[in-house]
Amino acid sequence: xxxxxxxxxxxxxxxxxxxLESEDMYGYQMVKELEKKSENAFSLKEGTLYxxxxxxEKEDFxxxxxxxxxxxxxxxxxxxxxxxKKQLEDKKSEWISFSNSLNKVVGVK
Amino acid sequence: MYYSxxxxxxxxxxxxxxxxxxxxxxxxxxxHIDDIMENYLEQGxxxxxxxxxxxxxxxxxxxxxxxxxKVHSSGIQWQVVTSAGGLSLIGIIxxxxxxxxxxGNGIIFGIKHLISIAIGGLVIVLMYYLNYRKLIQKGKQxxxxxxxxxxxxxxxxxxINGHTFLQIxxxxxEVEKFINLTFLVSIIGILGxxxxxxxYGLVKVILFIVGALISLYINSNTEIVPIxxxxxxxxxTIAILNNYFSIRKKFTNLIVIHGxxxxxxxxxxxxxxxxxxxxxxxxxxxxxxxxxxxxxxFIIISSFVVIILIGSMILSALKMKSNxxxxxxxxxxxxxxxxxxxxxxxxxxFLHGISSNIPFISFGAxxxxxxxxxxxxxxxxxxxxxxVEMDRTI
Numbered sequence: 240x241x242x243x244x245x246x247x248x249x250x251x252x253x254x255x256x257x258x259l260e261s262e263d264m265y266g267y268q269m270v271k272e273l274e275k276k277s278e279n280a281f282s283l284k285e286g287t288l289y290x291x292x293x294x295x296e297k298e299d300f301x302x303x304x305x306x307x308x309x310x311x312x313x314x315x316x317x318x319x320x321x322x323x324k325k326q327l328e329d330k331k332s333e334w335i336s337f338s339n340s341l342n343k344v345v346g347v348k
Numbered sequence: 349m350y351y352s353x354x355x356x357x358x359x360x361x362x363x364x365x366x367x368x369x370x371x372x373x374x375x376x377x378x379x380h381i382d383d384i385m386e387n388y389l390e391q392g393x394x395x396x397x398x399x400x401x402x403x404x405x406x407x408x409x410x411x412x413x414x415x416x417x418k419v420h421s422s423g424i425q426w427q428v429v430t431s432a433g434g435l436s437l438i439g440i441i442x443x444x445x446x447x448x449x450x451x452g453n454g455i456i457f458g459i460k461h462l463i464s465i466a467i468g469g470l471v472i473v474l475m476y477y478l479n480y481r482k483l484i485q486k487g488k489q490x491x492x493x494x495x496x497x498x499x500x501x502x503x504x505x506x507x508i509n510g511h512t513f514l515q516i517x518x519x520x521x522e523v524e525k526f527i528n529l530t531f532l533v534s535i536i537g538i539l540g541x542x543x544x545x546x547x548y549g550l551v552k553v554i555l556f557i558v559g560a561l562i563s564l565y566i567n568s569n570t571e572i573v574p575i576x577x578x579x580x581x582x583x584x585t586i587a588i589l590n591n592y593f594s595i596r597k598k599f600t601n602l603i604v605i606h607g608x609x610x611x612x613x614x615x616x617x618x619x620x621x622x623x624x625x626x627x628x629x630x631x632x633x634x635x636x637x638x639x640x641x642x643x644x645x646f647i648i649i650s651s652f653v654v655i656i657l658i659g660s661m662i663l664s665a666l667k668m669k670s671n672x673x674x675x676x677x678x679x680x681x682x683x684x685x686x687x688x689x690x691x692x693x694x695x696x697x698f699l700h701g702i703s704s705n706i707p708f709i710s711f712g713a714x715x716x717x718x719x720x721x722x723x724x725x726x727x728x729x730x731x732x733x734x735x736v737e738m739d740r741t742i
Binding site for chain 1: 360372373375376377379380383384405406407408409411412415416418419420423667669734737738
């Protein structure tokens, strides 16, 4: 199922932070993990991930570093920071509150 | 529309106005496209088909470039800029309202200080756009330049009230702060080259520091040597504690270095006592004049702005991803802390024998401009923090 772009835009950073909570990842790995976890429901245009990642790093929610991954390839990994973990918790609470309210309005139980 | 991998990346980068970010963006996108291509190749697609499909799955390069441009187009530490600006404003208002001073009316000094602020502002902008990494790479050449400038000053400089000036045509300027700046830049560059170089790296950096301090001292400078002594000692201590040089006997080295530092300070203090070098310039007690004229409220407001400046600089310095930027920004912060503290206690008679300006507040063109240079370099490091490779543990 493909979701409308506007539905995805606000929640992508939440999903990225959530993925990084469990382990440090590089861009391609995040896309694959996102597809796997959502059972292919979230399949974003892969390049659009980078403005979000760079923005998260600028806001101090993630930090990047170069490390050798599989097959000896040098990759840019992203790691969630303490500020990022706090932001994730805040965004999660906001999301739960928002989705509960939305469900009440549109009549989903 | 079809894009090759190169055309796609070029299109993205074309939209990003900050050219220095292109390399990092290009490398990251290239690796990502290669990963997708690899996936398609494993599925049996030809190389050409795999490239087309990989690039298509990346999305619209113009949109991606525009979004990346929003992130990379600016990166100014506004707290640092506004607090430095606030202190400059305090300085200029004080001068304009002080009335008669030992060497003329405050308005005359105020107008001169306004010119310094204009030049200083320009210097901050220039340093912000200058890639500090290129500056640091030329560490040894800059060091040599500092030594040459010291020699020229010794031979041709005029010393007035313990400050040495060089005259080029009609322009006369205080050289010590410029010499100090060249040494600071070069020593940070040399420190950058000595990571994991063990005892050899440590000794190399110390020798360059000692050379710089001796050079400053010979220039009959009682102001900058003690402050830079503390700056370099702090940098070396932090580097050793962070295991920067990968030396085995960390604490033995620290004890030896600090022991030698205390001995040098005692010798210097004894020398000062014999010479009886008291502040000779009214600028050295400008803060006391301000306090007597406008009351302590003015000083408390100034101190509050200083705390914001130093606090925001420390927080930014701790987030620097590269070792060079981290040590350079820490050096700048310690320099400002020492200048504020030393400048203040001299004003109220608690310390004799040295002189120091209060950064951004005190009157003095060279001091103001070199302080602006340091702020500009600090902003340049912060601006580039997003695109440099992380080589230190945060």
